[in-house]
Amino acid sequence: MRWLIIFAAVTAYAQQTSPATYDPDHKIRLQGAVTRIDWANPRAYVFVNVKEASGQVENWAVEIGNPLELEKSGWKASTLRIGDVIAIEGLPARGQSKRALASSVTRNGARLFAVANLAQTAAKGAEAPPRWPDGHVRLGPEPGKKGYWGAASTGALVQDSARGLAMSQDGLLKNLADADKVAPFLPWAKAVYEYRQRSLLKDDPILRCLPPGGPRQFQTANGFQFIEQPELDRILVLLGGGDRNWTVIYTDDRPAAQGDDLVRTYYGTSVGHWENKDTLVVESVGFNERFWMTAGGLPHTEALKLTERFSRPDFNTLKYEVTVDDPRTYTRPWSGGWTMKWVPDQDMQEYFCEENSEATFVR
Numbered sequence: 001m002r003w004l005i006i007f008a009a010v011t012a013y014a015q016q017t018s019p020a021t022y023d024p025d026h027k028i029r030l031q032g033a034v035t036r037i038d039w040a041n042p043r044a045y046v047f048v049n050v051k052e053a054s055g056q057v058e059n060w061a062v063e064i065g066n067p068l069e070l071e072k073s074g075w076k077a078s079t080l081r082i083g084d085v086i087a088i089e090g091l092p093a094r095g096q097s098k099r100a101l102a103s104s105v106t107r108n109g110a111r112l113f114a115v116a117n118l119a120q121t122a123a124k125g126a127e128a129p130p131r132w133p134d135g136h137v138r139l140g141p142e143p144g145k146k147g148y149w150g151a152a153s154t155g156a157l158v159q160d161s162a163r164g165l166a167m168s169q170d171g172l173l174k175n176l177a178d179a180d181k182v183a184p185f186l187p188w189a190k191a192v193y194e195y196r197q198r199s200l201l202k203d204d205p206i207l208r209c210l211p212p213g214g215p216r217q218f219q220t221a222n223g224f225q226f227i228e229q230p231e232l233d234r235i236l237v238l239l240g241g242g243d244r245n246w247t248v249i250y251t252d253d254r255p256a257a258q259g260d261d262l263v264r265t266y267y268g269t270s271v272g273h274w275e276n277k278d279t280l281v282v283e284s285v286g287f288n289e290r291f292w293m294t295a296g297g298l299p300h301t302e303a304l305k306l307t308e309r310f311s312r313p314d315f316n317t318l319k320y321e322v323t324v325d326d327p328r329t330y331t332r333p334w335s336g337g338w339t340m341k342w343v344p345d346q347d348m349q350e351y352f353c354e355e356n357s358e359a360t361f362v363r
Contacts, residue, residue: 019168019170019172019200019201020094020199020200020201020202021093021094021099021101021202022091022092022093022094022099022100022101023091023092023093023094024091024168026091026092027089027090027091027092028088028089028090028091028092028100029087029088029089030048030050030060030062030087030088030100031050031085031086031087031088032048032049032050032051032057032060032085032086033048033049033083033084033085033086034046034047034048034080034081034082034083034084034085034086035047035048035049035059035082036082037077037080037082039067039077040067043063043065043066044063044064044065044066044067044070044077045061045062045063045064046062046064046080046086046088046102046105047059047060047061047062048060048062048086048088050098058098059098060098060099060100061098061099061100062088062090062099062100062101062102063099063100063101063102064102064105065102066221066351068222068349068351069221069222071349072349075112079112080105080107080112084107085107085108086105086106086107086112087105087106087107088100088102088104088105088106089102089103089104090102090103090104091103127314127315127316128314128315129312129313129314129315130142130315131277132228132230134277135277136274136277136278137277137278137311137312138228138312139226139228139235139280139310139312139318140225140226140227140228141225145344145345146344146345146346146347147225147342147343147344147345147346148223148224148225148240148342148343148346148347148348149218149223149224149225149226149318149340149341149342149343150223150340150341150342150343151219151220151221151222151223151340152218152219152320152338152339152340153338153339153340154169154219154338155168155169155170155171155219155295155296156169156170156171156219156294156295156296157215157216157293157294157296157298157322157324157336157337157338158181158182158183158336159181159182159183159184159334159335159336160334160335160336160337161181162178162181162182162183162336163336165178165181165182166178167296169295170201170295170296171201171294171295171296171297172197172200172201172296173197173296176194176197176198179193179194179197182296182298183298183324183330183334184330184331184332184334185329185330185331186328186329186330186331189299189329189330192297192299193296193297193298193299196292196296196297197296197297201295201296201297204292204295204297205290205291205292206291206292209353210266210290210291211245211266211267211291212239212241212245212266212291213265213266213267213268213287213288213290213291213293214266214267214268214284214287214291214293214294214300214304214306215293215294215306215308215320215322216291216292216293216294216295217237217239217241217245217247217267218320218340219294219295219338220239220240220241221240221241222239222240222241222348222349222351223240223241223340223343223348224237224238224239224240224241224348225237225238225240225348230251233250233251233252234248234249234250234251234252235248235249235251235272235280236248236249237249238348240348240349240351241351241353244350244351244352245266245267247267247270248270249270249271249272249280249282250270250271250272251271251272251273251274253273254271255271256269256271256283256285262285262286263286264286264287264288264302265286265287265288266287266288266290266291267284267287268284268285268286268287268304268306269284269285269286270282270283270284271283275309278311278312279309279310279311280309280310280311281307281308281309282306282307282308282309282310283305283306283307283308284305284306284307284308285304285305285306287300287302287304287306288302289301289302293324299329300324300326300329301326301328301329303326303327303328303329304324304325304326304329305325305326306322306323306324306325307322307323307325308320308321308322308323309321309322309337315342316341316342317339317340317341317342318339318340318341318342319337319339320337320338320339320340321335321336321337322335322336322337323335324336
């Protein structure tokens with residue numbers, strides 16, 4: 001059987017999903033027997049036979065999260081078995097498809113999984129950040145230790161004057177009339193942004209497993225890690241989301257690439273330097289236009305230049321500030337940012353984005 005009720009608050013899901021797929025204004029409850037389990041990144045599914053109010057039995061595809069987050073919560077592919085009767089709470093898909101996004105799964109009265117329990121918790125306290133022998137702050141773990149930077153404090157990028165703007169974790173504005181506050185758009189860019197918002201971000205490239213370019217690489221649910229290699233005059237940024245992507249930041253005082261030297265990529269070409277040994281300043285150019293640089297649909301062109309500042313005010317906090325300069329998209333340069341928390345004593349787990357085929361859900 002199933003029930004459908006209105007609810008006021010929606011849990012922030014760890015896996016990347018599309019507001020165009022699931023309806024955040026409703027909650028659904030399903031109960032039935034498991035018929036199939038698909039355990040694949042970035043979305044694992046459980047298929048359940050549900051008896052409708054009409055008495056007819058329908059097979060529902062229920063998205064339960066990505067396997068990395070599920071395994072951190074203690075749930076494995078073998079936790080459920082074919083034939084188990086389970087109860088599910090979550091969000092229904094828009095339209096008439098028999099799909100749902102689970103927020104919790106219960107079997108025999110015992111809750112197996114709840115999305116709210118999947119978030120990583122950082123170490124407590126405000127210790128001083130570790131430093132290299134030359135005095136500049138370490139952005140990665142100390143020698144012999146583990147750790148990485150977890151999810152960002154916000155899911156979208158807006159200019160500093162718009163911080164606190166009513167917006168979902170997906171970057172959807174509560175009021176589309178606030179679009180002018182998000183960034184100083186040129187007319188065509190505002191039109192594109194508003195279209196993406198109205199269509200509920202259904203064309204977001206990250207939903208097709210394309211890399212999270214630009215600032216978005218620092219907003220992936222599975223975090224990221226700095227690997228500093230001073231002997232090679234470079235810093236590697238390893239991403240926990242996407243397909244094990246990485247960025248190279250060159251610190252050998254080379255000039256930023258320009259003209260014929262530019263190769264248009266998702267992450268651009270980056271050069272960095274230390275400012276007062278406390279802040280890594282990175283300039284990046286050479287971006288392609290195949291990605292959204294943040295959730296919510298902010299557009300950009302190949303003229304995009306990013307100036308990013310990374311600082312570690314205490315052991316557990318990374319502060320990220322970025323200035324966006326794209327004269328073909330915005331009327332002026334503008335800045336925004338967020339913070340990330342340290343996830344101690346752990347390595348990032350292997351993650352591959354292997355999108356399930358939509359054909360799987362045709363019934």
